[in-house]
Amino acid sequence: MIRIIDSTLVMLDNYRPTKRQLLQFCSHMKEIGITDLELSRYAYRTIGNLPAGFCFYLHLEAFEKQSDYPGISWYITPQSDDKEQFISEFQMNDVKEIVHLRPKRGRAYIRIVGLDDLLCHDYGSTMKEILKIFSGGKVNFCPEDTYHCATALAVEWLLAGGNEVTTSFASCGQRAATEEVYMAMNIVKRYKPNQSLRVLVQVRELFEEITKEKIPLFKPVIGRQIFYVESGIHVDGILKNPSNYEAYPPEKVGQKTEIILGKYSGRSSIINKCGNLSLELPGNSGIAVLLACVKELSIRNGRSISDEEFLVLYKEVTVRE
Amino acid sequence: MNKKIRLVDTTLRDGEQRPGIAMKIEHKIKIARLLDECRIYEIEAGTPCVGIEGEEYYQELRAIIKHSKISIWSRMNMKDLKKAILCKPDIIHIGVPISYVQIYTKLKKNKVWVHRNIAECMALILAENIQVTVGFEDASRADEGFMVETARHIKTLGGNIIRIADTVGVLTPSRTRNIIQSILTKVDIDIEFHGHNDLGMALANSIVGAGSGARYIDCTVFGIGERSGNCDLREFATAARHNFDMGIDRSKISNIEKTVKEILQKPKK
Numbered sequence: 001m002i003r004i005i006d007s008t009l010v011m012l013d014n015y016r017p018t019k020r021q022l023l024q025f026c027s028h029m030k031e032i033g034i035t036d037l038e039l040s041r042y043a044y045r046t047i048g049n050l051p052a053g054f055c056f057y058l059h060l061e062a063f064e065k066q067s068d069y070p071g072i073s074w075y076i077t078p079q080s081d082d083k084e085q086f087i088s089e090f091q092m093n094d095v096k097e098i099v100h101l102r103p104k105r106g107r108a109y110i111r112i113v114g115l116d117d118l119l120c121h122d123y124g125s126t127m128k129e130i131l132k133i134f135s136g137g138k139v140n141f142c143p144e145d146t147y148h149c150a151t152a153l154a155v156e157w158l159l160a161g162g163n164e165v166t167t168s169f170a171s172c173g174q175r176a177a178t179e180e181v182y183m184a185m186n187i188v189k190r191y192k193p194n195q196s197l198r199v200l201v202q203v204r205e206l207f208e209e210i211t212k213e214k215i216p217l218f219k220p221v222i223g224r225q226i227f228y229v230e231s232g233i234h235v236d237g238i239l240k241n242p243s244n245y246e247a248y249p250p251e252k253v254g255q256k257t258e259i260i261l262g263k264y265s266g267r268s269s270i271i272n273k274c275g276n277l278s279l280e281l282p283g284n285s286g287i288a289v290l291l292a293c294v295k296e297l298s299i300r301n302g303r304s305i306s307d308e309e310f311l312v313l314y315k316e317v318t319v320r321e
Numbered sequence: 322m323n324k325k326i327r328l329v330d331t332t333l334r335d336g337e338q339r340p341g342i343a344m345k346i347e348h349k350i351k352i353a354r355l356l357d358e359c360r361i362y363e364i365e366a367g368t369p370c371v372g373i374e375g376e377e378y379y380q381e382l383r384a385i386i387k388h389s390k391i392s393i394w395s396r397m398n399m400k401d402l403k404k405a406i407l408c409k410p411d412i413i414h415i416g417v418p419i420s421y422v423q424i425y426t427k428l429k430k431n432k433v434w435v436h437r438n439i440a441e442c443m444a445l446i447l448a449e450n451i452q453v454t455v456g457f458e459d460a461s462r463a464d465e466g467f468m469v470e471t472a473r474h475i476k477t478l479g480g481n482i483i484r485i486a487d488t489v490g491v492l493t494p495s496r497t498r499n500i501i502q503s504i505l506t507k508v509d510i511d512i513e514f515h516g517h518n519d520l521g522m523a524l525a526n527s528i529v530g531a532g533s534g535a536r537y538i539d540c541t542v543f544g545i546g547e548r549s550g551n552c553d554l555r556e557f558a559t560a561a562r563h564n565f566d567m568g569i570d571r572s573k574i575s576n577i578e579k580t581v582k583e584i585l586q587k588p589k590k
Contacts, residue, residue: 119494119525120532120564147560148553152494152525159495171521180521187491187520218339220490220521220549227548230340232371233396234547241426244459245547247489247519263343263373295373298343 002191003164004181005057005140007038008207011173017210022047024206026054031199033192034178038076038166044069057087074109082108087140089113095121101133109138111166116146118153127160142166143176150176155184169207170215170222179203179221179253187247198254221253228258230304232266235259239268261294262304270294273310282318290317323566326531327362328554329513329539332581334365334394335551336541346378348584352542354385355580359573363390363537369408370401379408392454397438402445412452414484415442419468420459432467436474443478454513456484461492465503472508482511482537487526490519490549494529501533513537518549524560527552531565542581 006029009022017025022043029037030053038057039047050056050071060066060075066085069075076087088107092098092114104110118126130139141162143153154165154176167178179200185191204215204222217225227250229235237244238257250256259272270291274281282290293313297305305313333349336342344352349366356364366382367374382391392412395405405413417439418424424435439455446453455475457468472483485500492500501512514530514537516523527538538561544553555574558567 117560119528120560124495147524148556149522149525149528149560151521155493155520155522156495159493177521184493184520184522188493188496218549220519223549225340226519228340229547231338231547234338237423237427241422244423244427245489247491260340262340264338264371266371292372299345299373302343302345304341304343 001163002158002185003036004034004178005036005038005164005166006034006168006178007166007175008169008172009043010038010040011168012210013040013042015210019046019048021206021210023051026051028199028203028206032197033195076111087111095126098126098129101130105133107134107137110134111140111142113142114144116144119149123156124160127157127162131161138164140164140166145171145174145176151180154181158185169203170219183221197252201254227255228260230260230262231264232269236266236268239272260304261310262298263295265291265294267291277307279314286317290314293317323564325566325568327537328567328569329363329365329537330356330361330541330554331365331539331551332541332545334367335547336545338547339545339550342545342585344584346374350381350385352581353382355573355577357386357389359577360569361389362568363392363412365392365394365414368394369404370395376408379410383409397442399441399445402442406446406449406451410451412454413446414454414456416456416458418459419457419471420463422462423459436471439475440478443480447479453480454482454484455480456486458486459488460485460500461487461489465500469504469507472504472510476508476510482513484513484515486515487517490517490523492526493522494525497526497530498533501530501535505534511536513539515539516552517546518544518551523552524556527557528560531561542577
């Protein structure tokens with residue numbers, strides 16, 4: 001069984017999210033089937049009564065007691081001894097440090113954090129070795145994203161036989177992106193195949209409300225413009241069958257395909273746009289002239305063109321026809 | 322000694338295809354000059370068949386580029402290829418749909434048609450003494466057996482490089498490695514890897530691709546490209562620096578990024 005522990009609520013303390021925002025985040029995560037959430041102390045205290053139906057995780061400092069934080073299912077502590085309800089965490093900064101794990105063989109539950117450049121090494125053998133060392137117990141892998149490979153490492157861990165990863169929404173705090181790992185496993189291993197992820201749009205908005213920062217427009221899975229398409233070849237292919245150029249239906253993640261007009265548009269885009277705007281389709285030569293005008297205007301302005309601009313061009317071209 | 326690989330920058334072709342980007346010729350020339358100074362092995366400069374930049378653009382590129390090879394992308398049809406040949410590039414990439422979904426649904430053709438067209442197109446290009454690369458479009462969803470068969474076909478026709486394109490961005494590192502090694506163990510041919518970032522793994526797949534035997538890796542500045550983009554040039558050059566000799570001057574990447582940023586952020590009318 002695959003378990004994704006989302007640690008976003010550990011990363012947002014600087015933004016002081018409110019109780020409503022924290023509870024909203026938990027609720028959205030539950031909607032996509034992620035019920036394992038790691039909390040910071042701030043998040044724990046702000047939420048107050050923890051909502052039911054979740055398994056909560058919390059980092060415990062050496063001077064703190066388990067009983068200070070009721071309601072938590074698992075307490076994470078650095079390199080602790082095996083104790084009930086405790087996860088020992090090991091920071092691994094280099095693949096060579098794996099040898100230090102061997103004496104820990106037999107631990108019931110550990111978390112490995114780091115290994116950001118593991119993909120540049122023989123990651124397959126390393127993962128196998130870790131799984132072998134802790135074959136009787138549970139291993140949670142929390143790759144760091146310094147080399148922008150954390151998502152790939154988390155996915156490879158799950159494909160190699162690991163069961164658990166720790167991630168965060170939009171890779172905040174330099175971790176594997178929850179939404180990317182989820183979608184990758186959904187496509188590659190049919191993980192929760194019928195689960196709708198439409199709520200990711202609301203998670204994105206909530207995240208932006210908390211952080212006051214916009215998610216990049218082209219961020220995988222959650223970016224606002226990832227399903228915009230302009231190139232003539234791609235538009236033509238998508239109109240024939242969306243799966244030609246889309247790995248999964250945009251609706252699955254609450255988005256939709258948008259055909260944009262610009263420098264790389266083709267005939268199909270012009271025909272499609274005329275249809276969408278209920279305009280009478282010009283003849284073949286008219287379409288060609290209109291397409292040339294679209295490209296020229298796009299290059300002149302250094303961007304795609306709007307529906308209003310297209311309408312002006314359409315009128316100019318069809319009057320001449 | 323680190324393994325040698327070659328970087329192919331496709332900012333001016335696949336990168337520019339990101340919706341909303343529309344560069345003028347002078348901008349593309351400026352970027353190409355900087356990529357050349359950085360000693361990028363190959364600059365994929367555009368797609369002549371879409372009728373935007375004419376022969377004069379490629380002529381100007383040839384005049385200023387001192388180190389890099391200039392390549393252009395073309396669909397697999399004779400009309401487009403004739404336009405491409407007129408631009409006199411060093412290399413022409415032919416985009417060949419290789420997955421069954423693309424062959425049977427998009428093109429509404431079959432495997433025999435694909436092989437026959439590859440033969441005709443390659444003959445046309447090679448007769449002009451231009452190097453050819455055959456791009457396997459949508460390789461991530463393609464049948465491995467058909468890819469191997471097609472790679473053999475290309476080899477017998479005189480081709481030396483195939484481009485494995487993860488067109489919809491669904492590869493994982495292990496799948497990337499399996500595809501590349503599966504072809505390399507059966508066919509003596511060079512592989513170029515072209516990743517897309519739909520699942521946030523373009524960089525990881527490119528690193529593993531290079532480690533699995535791909536000799537050419539495609540990148541774009543800032544990772545710009547269709548949907549979630551391509552493999553980011555700086556990120557790849559940084560992550561791969563200890564394992565591969567890319568033959569580039571990494572110190573020049575900042576200046577390329579600064580210029581591309583200025584061009585993309587120019588006030589829009």
